[in-house]
Amino acid sequence: MKISRIQFLFLALGLGLAAYFLKNLIEFYGSFLHWPAYLSLDASQLRAESALILRGKLPYLDFYSFNLPGTHWTNLILMAGFGSGDFGIRFSELVWMLICDSLLVFYLYRNFGTFSAFVGGLLFLTLPEEAAPYGSFQRETIFLLPLLVFWNLLSFRSESETGADPRRARLFRFAPIYSALFVFSVLIKPFFGLFFGFAFLEEAFRIWKESEPQERSVFFRLKKDEIRSLLFCVLTGFGVFLFLFWPAFVSGKPRAVFEALYWNVQSHNRWWVLPSWKSAISSLVSFSPSEFFLPLSNAREKKLGGYFVLVLLAFVLTKKYKEVPFSISFLAAGILSYWIQRRGFHYYLIPAWTILQVMAAILIGFGAETTARHLKMESRDKPLSTHVWILLFLALLYASFRRQEIALGMYRGNGLVGPRLAQGWQPFRLYEELDRIVPELRKTRGRISYLCLDSATFSLAAVLRYDLEFDSFFTLDYGLWSGTPEQEFLRKRLVSEWDRSPFDLIVVSNDPIQWKEGEKKGRWSYLKERLEKEYDSVSSFEDVTGSHFEIFRRKKSI
Numbered sequence: 001m002k003i004s005r006i007q008f009l010f011l012a013l014g015l016g017l018a019a020y021f022l023k024n025l026i027e028f029y030g031s032f033l034h035w036p037a038y039l040s041l042d043a044s045q046l047r048a049e050s051a052l053i054l055r056g057k058l059p060y061l062d063f064y065s066f067n068l069p070g071t072h073w074t075n076l077i078l079m080a081g082f083g084s085g086d087f088g089i090r091f092s093e094l095v096w097m098l099i100c101d102s103l104l105v106f107y108l109y110r111n112f113g114t115f116s117a118f119v120g121g122l123l124f125l126t127l128p129e130e131a132a133p134y135g136s137f138q139r140e141t142i143f144l145l146p147l148l149v150f151w152n153l154l155s156f157r158s159e160s161e162t163g164a165d166p167r168r169a170r171l172f173r174f175a176p177i178y179s180a181l182f183v184f185s186v187l188i189k190p191f192f193g194l195f196f197g198f199a200f201l202e203e204a205f206r207i208w209k210e211s212e213p214q215e216r217s218v219f220f221r222l223k224k225d226e227i228r229s230l231l232f233c234v235l236t237g238f239g240v241f242l243f244l245f246w247p248a249f250v251s252g253k254p255r256a257v258f259e260a261l262y263w264n265v266q267s268h269n270r271w272w273v274l275p276s277w278k279s280a281i282s283s284l285v286s287f288s289p290s291e292f293f294l295p296l297s298n299a300r301e302k303k304l305g306g307y308f309v310l311v312l313l314a315f316v317l318t319k320k321y322k323e324v325p326f327s328i329s330f331l332a333a334g335i336l337s338y339w340i341q342r343r344g345f346h347y348y349l350i351p352a353w354t355i356l357q358v359m360a361a362i363l364i365g366f367g368a369e370t371t372a373r374h375l376k377m378e379s380r381d382k383p384l385s386t387h388v389w390i391l392l393f394l395a396l397l398y399a400s401f402r403r404q405e406i407a408l409g410m411y412r413g414n415g416l417v418g419p420r421l422a423q424g425w426q427p428f429r430l431y432e433e434l435d436r437i438v439p440e441l442r443k444t445r446g447r448i449s450y451l452c453l454d455s456a457t458f459s460l461a462a463v464l465r466y467d468l469e470f471d472s473f474f475t476l477d478y479g480l481w482s483g484t485p486e487q488e489f490l491r492k493r494l495v496s497e498w499d500r501s502p503f504d505l506i507v508v509s510n511d512p513i514q515w516k517e518g519e520k521k522g523r524w525s526y527l528k529e530r531l532e533k534e535y536d537s538v539s540s541f542e543d544v545t546g547s548h549f550e551i552f553r554r555k556k557s558i
Contacts, residue, residue, distance in 0.1 A: 014368070017397065017401065018122070020401070021122055021400070022122070024405075025122070025126070025129075027408070027417060028128070028129050028411070029094065029128075031411070031416060031417040031418060031421055031422075032090060032128055032132070033087060033090045033091060034086075034087075034090070034421040034422050035086070035090055035132075035133060035421065036086050036421075036426065036428075036461075036465075037084075037085075037086050037089045037090070037464065037465065038428060038430075038431060038461035038462075038465065039132075039133040039136070039416075039427060039428075040132065040133050040136035041134055041456060041457045041458065042134070042138055042347075043136055043137040043138065044457055044461035044464075045067075045457040045460055045475060045476070046067055046072070046075055046139070047075050047079065047084070047089065048457075048460050048461065048464055048470075048475065049063065049065050049067060049072060049475060050071075050072045050073075050075035050076045050079065051084065051463065051464055052470060052475075053072055053076065053247060054076060054079075058247060058248065058251055058253065058257055059072065059247070059248075059257070060257055060258075060260035060261040060263075060264050061257050061260040062473065063470070063473055063474075064264060064473050064474055064479070065261075065264060065475060066261075066264045066265045066268045067139070068186075068187045068188060068189065068190075069245055069247075070142070070184050070185070070186075070187035071139050071188050071189075074188075078095075078096070082095070084464045093128070093136065093141075096137070096141070096142075096145065097124075097125065097127065097128065097141075099145060100124070100148055101121050101124050101125055103149060103152060104120055104121065104124050104354070104358065105117045105118075105120060105121040106152060107148065107152050107155065107358075108120045108121075108361060108362070108365075110156075111155065111323075111324075112323075112365055112366075113365060113369070115364075115365040115368050116361050116362050116364070116365025116366070117361075117365075119360075119364045119365055119368075120357065120358055120361030120362075120365075123357040123361055123400060124354065124357055126403075126404055127141070127350065127353070127354070129295070129404065129407040129408060130295040130296040130297060130403075130407050131296050131297070131346065131347055131353075133416065134346075134347070135345075135346060135347035135350065138347040138350065139188050139189045140189075140347050140348065140350035141347075141350055143185055143188050143189065143192050143351060144350070144351065144354060146181045146184055146185045147185070147192075147195060147330070147351060147354075149181060150178065150181050150195075150196070150199070151330070153177065153178070154174075154178075154199060154203065155325055163210060164211040164212075164215065167203075167206070167207050167210070171203060172225070172226045172229040172230075173229065175229045175230065175232070176229065176233050176235075176236040177236075178196070178233075179232075179233040179234070179236045179237040179240075180236050180237065180240045182196045182237065183237040183240040183241055183244075184240055184244070187240075187244050191337040191340060191341065192337070192351075194333040194336055194337055195329075195334070198329035198330070198332060199330065202325065202329045203325075203326075206325070245257075267479060267484075270482070271478050271482040271484065272343070274343065275343065275344060276342075277339070279344070280338070280339050280341075280342040280344050283301055283302060283303060283344045284302070284303055284335070284338065285302060285303070285304045285305075285306065285308065286301075286302030286304070286305055286306060287306055287309070288302075288306075289306075291305050291306070292306040292307055292399075293305050293307055293399060293403045293406055294306075294307075294403075294406075295406055295407040296349060296350070296353050297346055297407075297410075303344070303349055304349065304353075305403070307399050307403065308353075308356050310395075310396075311356055311359050311360045312331070312356065312359065314363055314392055314396075315359040315362070315363060318363070318366075320359070320366070323362075324358070324362060327355060330351070330352075330355045331352055331355045331356065331359075333351075334349065334351040334352025334353075334355060335349075337351070360400070363392060363393075363396055364393055364396050364400075366389065366393075367389045367390065367393025367394075368393055370386055370389040370390060370393070371389070371390045373386075374386055374390060415427065427544070428543055428545070429543050429544070430459060430507070430543055430549050431465070433539045433549075433551055434462055434465075434466065434507075437505070437538060437539070437551060437553065438462075438505070441505060444556070445504055448466070448468050448469060448504045448505055449468075449470075449501055449503045449505070450462065450463060450505050451472050451474070451498075451503040451505070451506045451507075452474075452477075452506075452507045452509070453474070453477045453480070453506070453507070453508045453509065453520060453527075454476070454477060454508075454509040455476060455478040455481075455509070456509065456547065457476065458543075458545065458547060458549075459507040459509055459549070460475055468505070471497060472494070472497050472503075473493060473494075473497065474490075474494060480520075480524070481520065481523060481524075491524065495526070498530070502534070502554065503554065504553070504554045505552070505554070506531070506552040507549060507550070507551050507552075508520055508521065508549070509547050509548070509549050510547065510548045510549075511547040511548075519548075531552055534554060535552035535553060535554055535555060536552065536553050536554075536555055537552055538551050538553050539551040
């Protein structure tokens with residue numbers, strides 16, 4: 001088959017763009033694998049909590065946590081497989097991303113062909129570029145795996161499974177698997193149940209719509225095998241629940257653990273001042289032309305650029321949503337989940353971002369096929385829709401590259417992409433200081449008991465980094481400064497811990513928001529007096545984050 005000159009140029013352009021995109025991905029991930037684990041604040045907290053469970057501590061009861069066991073077990077499995085060092089943690093995140101990417105590529109390839117699958121795979125791999133480092137391996141990232149498994153199973157149709165009855169039979173046949181995925185997902189974060197609820201409603205509506213009129217009258221009447229399937233559903237879901245909460249049940253204190261979990265969640269919600277419902281949704285999308293290509297990021301007030309609005313509008317106006325079951329349902333669930341949580345963190349949108357990238361991949365794939373057909377045609381008299389698809393294809397392709405360049409430019413500017421990390425540079429001064437202080441302290445103390453009075457988990461990552469003993473309840477300390485009825489109770493608990501097992505190393509952090517209310521030592525006289533009496537202040541500084549840190553080492557004479 002002869003290839004015309006213009007077809008050759010189009011092919012060369014496509015391969016060149018793909019190679020450049022891959023080059024950027026390789027550049028990013030080459031640096032990403034050198035990122036210290038402490039860069040990812042929330043992920044550091046999740047890993048530290050999982051490590052404490054591995055050391056025999058009970059979550060919620062022995063240390064403060066509001067994170068659910070689906071998250072803890074995921075981190076435990078990954079640390080068991082890849083280690084808890086910086087490289088092992090980053091490599092495990094990459095492996096998780098590649099598994100999710102494979103599921104997404106499989107879905108797109110099976111339903112929309114090679115080009116859409118290839119584009120979707122590349123677009124998805126930009127997630128750490130856009131959402132990291134703060135959004136790296138959040139609970140939303142963990143949830144992507146069960147979500148993509150669920151989407152693949154729910155969307156799969158064999159040639160014989162056409163019509164309402166086969167679809168209904170398949171839905172109930174796989175119900176126990178859906179139940180396991182559902183329980184695991186809500187035990188990562190309860191809001192993820194919305195994705196399952198919306199998808200099941202859509203599937204039930206599709207089955208009802210395809211049913212014959214006489215079948216609709218008995219639509220909600222269950223058959224014997226369907227009742228049996230639902231029974232297995234309950235047993236499977238309960239089995240997953242028991243497995244994930246296994247440490248609580250074998251401890252002999254399940255009631256105390258669940259009560260502690262409830263108290264932690266309730267207190268966390270009281271201590272945080274939530275923004276308004278209106279501000280949560282108004283921060284979703286920027287319609288400013290200057291922020292059109294804005295990546296998913298917390299760097300600005302708005303979380304998504306206008307590019308994603310273009311993708312959604314194009315997806316709806318071209319009626320592609322009819323070819324992609326559950327895409328609109330999942331997107332609606334993702335946005336509703338973001339809105340309900342109200343805090344406006346960009347990583348809440350990771351599942352919605354993933355669905356939008358799938359939409360973009362399908363549009364780009366169809367646009368590429370349309371462009372290829374256009375180049376093969378001898379007549380130049382083409383329908384208007386063909387030219388629209390070609391323009392849309394080129395626009396989305398350019399936007400994908402532009403957004404990648406913006407994200408990479410930010411990391412090149414702050415040194416997180418480039419040679420500095422491989423040369424031993426520490427992005428946070430806190431860990432420059434601890435890299436010096438901890439080895440010195442270990443010469444005199446084999447076991448180092450550590451306390452971090454930190455509301456943002458910057459310093460909690462030291463537990464894993466230096467294998468420190470953590471004998472405190474306070475993985476986060478904001479209850480000590482909350483001004484709520486629990487404040488005095490929590491302070492007494494810290495004093496009791498301190499008396500029982502004095503801490504060898506203490507880090508006190510004051511972030512910019514807390515500085516407005518006064519330094520922590522000034523807000524609690526007991527803390528100030530005991531630190532002055534029993535500890536030496538070995539370092540005091542302000543980090544690049546704007547937080548002020550002071551490191552205290554227990555006096556040798558004590």
